[in-house]
Amino acid sequence: MSLPKDYRYSKEHEWVKVEGDKVRIGITEFAQDELGDIVFVELPEEGDELELDEPFGSVESVKTVSELYAPISGKVVEINEELEDSPELVNESPFEKAWMVVVELSDESQLDDLMDADAYKEMTDSE
Amino acid sequence: MANQKDFPVIFELSQKDRKGYSLPSLDVPEVDLDAEFDSAYVRKESPDLPEVSELQIMRHYTALSTRNHGVDSGFYPLGSCTMKYNPKINEDVARFPGFSQVHPYQEESSVQGALGLLYDLQTSLAEITGMHEVTLQPAAGAQGEWTGLMMIRAFHEANGDFNRTKVIVPDSAHGTNPASATVAGFDAVTVKSDERGLVDLEDLKRVVGDDTAALMLTNPNTLGLFEEHILEMAKIIHDAGGRLYYDGANLNAIMGYARPGDMGFDVVHLNLHKTFTGPHGGGGPGSGPVGVSEELSKYLPKPVLTTNGDQYYFDHDRPESIGRVKPYYGNFGINVRAYTYIRSMGPDGLKQVSENAVLNANYMMRRLEEEYELPFTQHCKHEFVLSGKNQKKLGVRTLDIAKRLLDFGYHPPTIYFPLNVEEALMVEPTETESKETLDEFIDAMIQISNEAKDDPEVVQEAPHTTVISRLDETQAARKPVLRYMKEEE
Numbered sequence: 001m002s003l004p005k006d007y008r009y010s011k012e013h014e015w016v017k018v019e020g021d022k023v024r025i026g027i028t029e030f031a032q033d034e035l036g037d038i039v040f041v042e043l044p045e046e047g048d049e050l051e052l053d054e055p056f057g058s059v060e061s062v063k064t065v066s067e068l069y070a071p072i073s074g075k076v077v078e079i080n081e082e083l084e085d086s087p088e089l090v091n092e093s094p095f096e097k098a099w100m101v102v103v104e105l106s107d108e109s110q111l112d113d114l115m116d117a118d119a120y121k122e123m124t125d126s127e
Numbered sequence: 128m129a130n131q132k133d134f135p136v137i138f139e140l141s142q143k144d145r146k147g148y149s150l151p152s153l154d155v156p157e158v159d160l161d162a163e164f165d166s167a168y169v170r171k172e173s174p175d176l177p178e179v180s181e182l183q184i185m186r187h188y189t190a191l192s193t194r195n196h197g198v199d200s201g202f203y204p205l206g207s208c209t210m211k212y213n214p215k216i217n218e219d220v221a222r223f224p225g226f227s228q229v230h231p232y233q234e235e236s237s238v239q240g241a242l243g244l245l246y247d248l249q250t251s252l253a254e255i256t257g258m259h260e261v262t263l264q265p266a267a268g269a270q271g272e273w274t275g276l277m278m279i280r281a282f283h284e285a286n287g288d289f290n291r292t293k294v295i296v297p298d299s300a301h302g303t304n305p306a307s308a309t310v311a312g313f314d315a316v317t318v319k320s321d322e323r324g325l326v327d328l329e330d331l332k333r334v335v336g337d338d339t340a341a342l343m344l345t346n347p348n349t350l351g352l353f354e355e356h357i358l359e360m361a362k363i364i365h366d367a368g369g370r371l372y373y374d375g376a377n378l379n380a381i382m383g384y385a386r387p388g389d390m391g392f393d394v395v396h397l398n399l400h401k402t403f404t405g406p407h408g409g410g411g412p413g414s415g416p417v418g419v420s421e422e423l424s425k426y427l428p429k430p431v432l433t434t435n436g437d438q439y440y441f442d443h444d445r446p447e448s449i450g451r452v453k454p455y456y457g458n459f460g461i462n463v464r465a466y467t468y469i470r471s472m473g474p475d476g477l478k479q480v481s482e483n484a485v486l487n488a489n490y491m492m493r494r495l496e497e498e499y500e501l502p503f504t505q506h507c508k509h510e511f512v513l514s515g516k517n518q519k520k521l522g523v524r525t526l527d528i529a530k531r532l533l534d535f536g537y538h539p540p541t542i543y544f545p546l547n548v549e550e551a552l553m554v555e556p557t558e559t560e561s562k563e564t565l566d567e568f569i570d571a572m573i574q575i576s577n578e579a580k581d582d583p584e585v586v587q588e589a590p591h592t593t594v595i596s597r598l599d600e601t602q603a604a605r606k607p608v609l610r611y612m613k614e615e616e
Binding site for chain 2: 036037039040062063064087088
């Protein structure tokens with residue numbers, strides 16, 4: 001599977017795309033494939049604070065519910081409302097249309113702790 | 128839907144003016160509804176009920192009933208649910224007129240036999256679990272959990288201890304545990320499992336504190352493994368001022384051998400519809416008695432059924448009680464069945480139940496580990512968890528294996544649970560199955576594993592022999608069709 005080279009990745013299978021002082025967050029192709037057909041996405045509200053490694057929402061598939069863990073800390077400035085009616089976007093377009101939240105970074109150095117595409121690929125290959 | 132034709136709903140059998148009843152002619156004056164009620168409340172159109180004969184109704188529902196799978200029709204190794212055989216003597220006893228024809232508002236003096244049975248059941252359950260007192264009020268397990276947590280809350284608050292906001296649950300816990308904690312107003316905190324599938328003591332020490340209200344634990348846990356450090360865990364929680372809650376879902380593994388009360392638990396709930404053979408799987412009713420230590424007794428939901436040596440009676444004078452949690456006193460019919468079971472088995476019989484439940488599970492586990500990944504290799508208790516990891520590499524997922532088992536006439540095991548095992552497959556045979564049944568199921572599982580290697584499509588496209596093949600679970604979850612809509616003519 002092809003991974004966007006300019007994204008960063010977390011151990012919990014989220015991707016982070018830097019856009020100026022903000023980041024866009026979603027889950028990876030690998031994560032959606034593990035979960036199976038997604039039937040519900042629960043997201044935080046605009047204005048909520050994300051705290052590194054803490055749950056900020058959940059993704060429900062036919063077989064399980066999985067929590068979303070914040071790959072970075074910061075304030076939610078935008079959420080993808082389209083996912084409420086069309087959770088299947090997470091399966092169809094995890095890296096593009098199914099972005100979940102846009103967050104204002106509170107600590108830029110946290111980005112350095114995330115993996116690049118090669119490191120993430122290595123991790124998922126060994127799983 | 129392609130299968131709809133084979134599955135007419137009763138509305139589709141309807142023929143105008145056909146009737147399955149005959150009423151005597153009207154012998155009272157007819158009432159003009161429009162004169163009696165505001166016309167807004169008077170129905171103008173027919174309610175569109177199905178019009179069928181009595182025989183059509185019988186055939187329709189009898190046919191539907193044959194499409195069910197129950198313990199009486201086949202093996203049902205649903206992990207964590209204890210789908211054991213429900214002896215039919217339970218049904219005989221529950222139908223005795225003295226039990227089936229009484230009313231909950233009858234004078235206590237006129238139902239002493241029924242109350243006596245409930246009191247004896249409470250006493251038996253207290254003895255089996257090693258608890259001081261038991262209430263039969265909660266309607267089922269989840270309500271029992273909530274009742275137990277509310278008592279723990281009352282205990283802390285009575286001590287002026289208002290900062291205990293957290294309930295610790297293992298990462299392998301039943302989903303009801305964190306849910307009950309949340310509904311009872313606590314925050315659920317997760318404690319990790321170690322590489323042997325047991326609660327990680329170091330992590331427990333890390334999460335415990337002066338804000339800990341309770342630890343909720345199933346023992347043996349959801350992986351079917353006995354928490355061998357339970358005494359040390361109890362000490363850690365008690366030293367921090369918290370209390371221990373025992374989820375009785377897995378009592379079938381230790382009955383007669385070990386008692387939650389002796390392990391240090393302060394509150395215990397039982398699922399009489401699991402361990403004690405109440406009918407189960409058709410949606411209930413359940414029964415979720417709760418036992419408590421002496422210290423927590425005064426918080427039991429009131430009324431408390433007790434005796435003065437002469438009469439059984441409901442004690443309403445319990446000022447520190449958390450209050451009533453259910454109208455009347457529990458699900459009486461299920462409690463009669465559980466009492467019948469306990470009295471027919473006797474203490475030695477109940478001990479034998481656990482022994483055979485554990486033996487059956489270990490026998491299956493050792494034969495199946497040759498084909499399926501076994502993440503935790505020590506002896507199990509009454510159930511075990513396999514992983515479909517090896518089969519997944521061949522493109523066959525645990526869901527496919529479960530669907531394929533339907534072709535062999537089995538109810539599949541619990542799948543994708545517990546959450547800490549990849550592609551989990553959780554098997555609980557119970558003590559009531561013969562070795563022949565276990566062997567047949569194991570052979571089917573081995574055949575499926577071989578099919579995954581040689582002919583994966585057979586598994587991926589299963590089931591092949593059921594009335595309906597694979598359902599579209601995704602659509603069912605995303606866009607559920609919850610009721611029949613008559614086609615416009």
